[in-house]
Amino acid sequence: EAQVTQNPRYLITVTGKKLTVTCSQNMNHEYMSWYRQDPGLGLRQIYYSMNVEVTDKGDVPEGYKVSRKEKRNFPLILESPSPNQTSLYFCASSLSSAGVGTDTQYFGPGTRLTVL
Amino acid sequence: AQKITQTQPGMFVQEKEAVTLDCTYDTSDPSYGLFWYKQPSSGEMIFLIYQGSYDQQNATEGRYSLNFQKARKSANLVISASQLGDSAMYFCAMRGINTDKLIFGTGTRLQVFP
Numbered sequence: 001e002a003q004v005t006q007n008p009r010y011l012i013t014v015t016g017k018k019l020t021v022t023c024s025q026n027m028n029h030e031y032m033s034w035y036r037q038d039p040g041l042g043l044r045q046i047y048y049s050m051n052v053e054v055t056d057k058g059d060v061p062e063g064y065k066v067s068r069k070e071k072r073n074f075p076l077i078l079e080s081p082s083p084n085q086t087s088l089y090f091c092a093s094s095l096s097s098a099g100v101g102t103d104t105q106y107f108g109p110g111t112r113l114t115v116l
Numbered sequence: 117a118q119k120i121t122q123t124q125p126g127m128f129v130q131e132k133e134a135v136t137l138d139c140t141y142d143t144s145d146p147s148y149g150l151f152w153y154k155q156p157s158s159g160e161m162i163f164l165i166y167q168g169s170y171d172q173q174n175a176t177e178g179r180y181s182l183n184f185q186k187a188r189k190s191a192n193l194v195i196s197a198s199q200l201g202d203s204a205m206y207f208c209a210m211r212g213i214n215t216d217k218l219i220f221g222t223g224t225r226l227q228v229f230p
Contacts, residue, residue, distance in 0.1 A: 033217065042207065042220040043161075050216065058217055090161060092218075103211070104151065105218055107161035
């Protein structure tokens with residue numbers, strides 16, 4: 001089944017404790033992206049990747065890191081989480097990096113993170 | 117700057133009735149795509165429908181159709197014959213040919229009542 005998976009789905013942690021949220025897609029997609037969703041703000045892009053070893057900042061990158069060593073995986077790293085990073089996080093992927101066409105982004109199930 | 121505006125924070129509709137969720141957009145890209153996603157209470161983001169800026173016809177997917185009015189920069193979602201399971205948040209989104217991300221609106225919460 002074609003899908004984007006994220007782990008963990010739920011995480012409660014404390015301020016300053018490094019964590020990684022994994023994201024994997026099995027559709028051979030070039031483009032991958034991380035979003036956070038906060039009430040009243042919709043979804044905002046954190047980082048994105050056009051292909052292996054190519055990453056760039058989105059709208060709200062502060063406090064986050066990413067890497068793209070393999071095409072299928074795009075982990076999100078919080079080196080020193082803070083309470084303002086409490087949010088619902090989504091990983092998404094789409095077939096190609098260029099153009100629009102029917103280049104739909106498919107989303108993972110989400111990771112609900114709470115930082116105490 | 118690119119922007120998506122959804123002016124309806126919440127909508128109510130009776131089962132089996134049709135409902136229109138509004139979406140307006142702003143972009144300077146010559147080519148772009150418009151998307152609608154559904155987010156039920158379980159949290160996942162489900163792709164519903166896509167409209168390309170150069171598509172001549174309005175997109176349809178089952179009970180979903182997109183009323184695309186390019187001159188007005190609007191891309192409203194029409195759900196026909198609403199079902200209780202349609203109760204969810206609905207997000208309009210856009211991606212321009214010169215941008216590398218989806219821009220989302222703030223969403224509309226739809227409640228379908230019997």
